[in-house]
Amino acid sequence: MSKTPPARGNGKAIWLLVILLVLIAAGGSAAGVYFLMGKGAHAATDRAEAAAEPMPAPIFVPITPFTINLRSAEREERLLYVGLSLQVTDKASEEFLKQYMPQLRSRLLKLFAAQTAAELMTPGGKDQLSAKILEMLQQPMATPQPTLRVTDVLYTDFIVQ
Incomplete structure (x- = not known):
């Protein structure tokens, strides 16, 4: 083996x-x-x-300042001087607001006149006013109306006297 x-x-x-x-x-x-x-x-x-x-440039629609008599419980004379700009996201919104500026100013005037000085003297009051302006802009000014893309209300002048 x-x-x-x-x-x-x-x-x-x-x-x-x-x-x-x-x-x-x-x-x-x-x-x-x-x-x-x-x-x-x-x-x-x-x-x-x-x-x-680059970020797209912001678009602002300036609104010339208002001088408004404010309502008062004590019947005293109170004035509001306010200037503002609306920030929009597109040219269509900008053009529409410019075209309908008289109607926009009329609505803003009525809204401002319904405020009291006490409400507007606080930062919260200014924020509430901005919210009311944005809400007002959701109501159509024309038929048909494009969707307004307003993103912010910016105060350029604000004096309560």
């Missing part, structure tokens, strides 16, 4: 195969990290480019 000695080359082949598989796995993971990092850098670049785009 003769025994054949085991082949010594098979052990080296197994180790070479294991080393080769480890190198392939390491190369694949390095390629994956490179790909993901490259995508992250591109996403950061895209965000930076989006942030660098």
Whole structure:
């Protein structure tokens, strides 16, 4: 009975195969990290480019100042001098408000005249007045009327005397 000695080359082949598989796995993971990092850098670049785009210029519709007699419980003379601008988001709203300025001024005059000096002297009173103006602008001035996109009421002059 003769025994054949085991082949010594098979052990080296197994180790070479294991080393080769480890190198392939390491190369694949390095390629994956490179790909993901490259995508992250591109996403950061895209965000930076989006942030660098200029914001559209705000559009303001100025309204010439009013002088209004305020109602008073004590029957004393109180005056309000108020100037304001409306901030809009589009040219259509700006053009419509300019075209209907006399009607807008009339509505604002009636709204201001319904206020009291005590209400308007507080910051909360000014905020409430702004909310009333925005609400008033939701009521149509013409038929048909485009949707007015007024985002803010900005006071340029405000004196209660």
